[in-house]
Amino acid sequence: xxxxxxxxxxxxxxxxxxxxxxxxxxxxxxxxxxxxxxxxxxxxxxxxxxxxxxxxxxxxxxxxxxxxxxxxxxxxxxxxxxxxxxxxxxxxxxxxxxxxxxxxxxx
Numbered sequence: 001x002x003x004x005x006x007x008x009x010x011x012x013x014x015x016x017x018x019x020x021x022x023x024x025x026x027x028x029x030x031x032x033x034x035x036x037x038x039x040x041x042x043x044x045x046x047x048x049x050x051x052x053x054x055x056x057x058x059x060x061x062x063x064x065x066x067x068x069x070x071x072x073x074x075x076x077x078x079x080x081x082x083x084x085x086x087x088x089x090x091x092x093x094x095x096x097x098x099x100x101x102x103x104x105x106x107x
Contacts, residue, residue, distance in 0.1 A: 001056055001076075003095035003104030009061050010079050011043060011050065012071035043070065 001008035033083030046049040049068050050061065058074070065072040074081050080089045090096075 001091055001104055002098040003060075003092075003102035006072065006092075006103035006107055007058055008076050008091065008104075009058050009065070009072055010076065011061065011065045039048065047053075049098045103107060 030079075042048050043050055050064055052061075062072060062074065064070075076091055080091050092104050092107045095102050095107075099105055
């Protein structure tokens with residue numbers, strides 16, 4: 001979340017690996033990917049490609065996410081409030097706490 005412009009991005013992990021089984025006929029069967037690497041340790045530096053500092057822009061993060069094959073969205077309202085029954089997350093709470101006069105705190 002960039003409080004100064006009231007905008008943000010959510011970056012998720014990558015689908016990795018696949019499970020290979022031997023079918024009844026003796027042939028290999030490759031199933032769906034085993035899982036998604038969601039750990040921030042694998043996304044953010046030093047292990048991952050994404051480094052954050054005061055100079056990092058949202059467009060830079062979007063480009064890195066796209067180039068690395070990460071899932072991402074900048075539709076924060078849609079991501080955090082997907083259904084009426086799902087508990088909504090106040091993704092602007094950091095803006096409200098640390099930058100109360102910022103545009104992000106006013107969302």
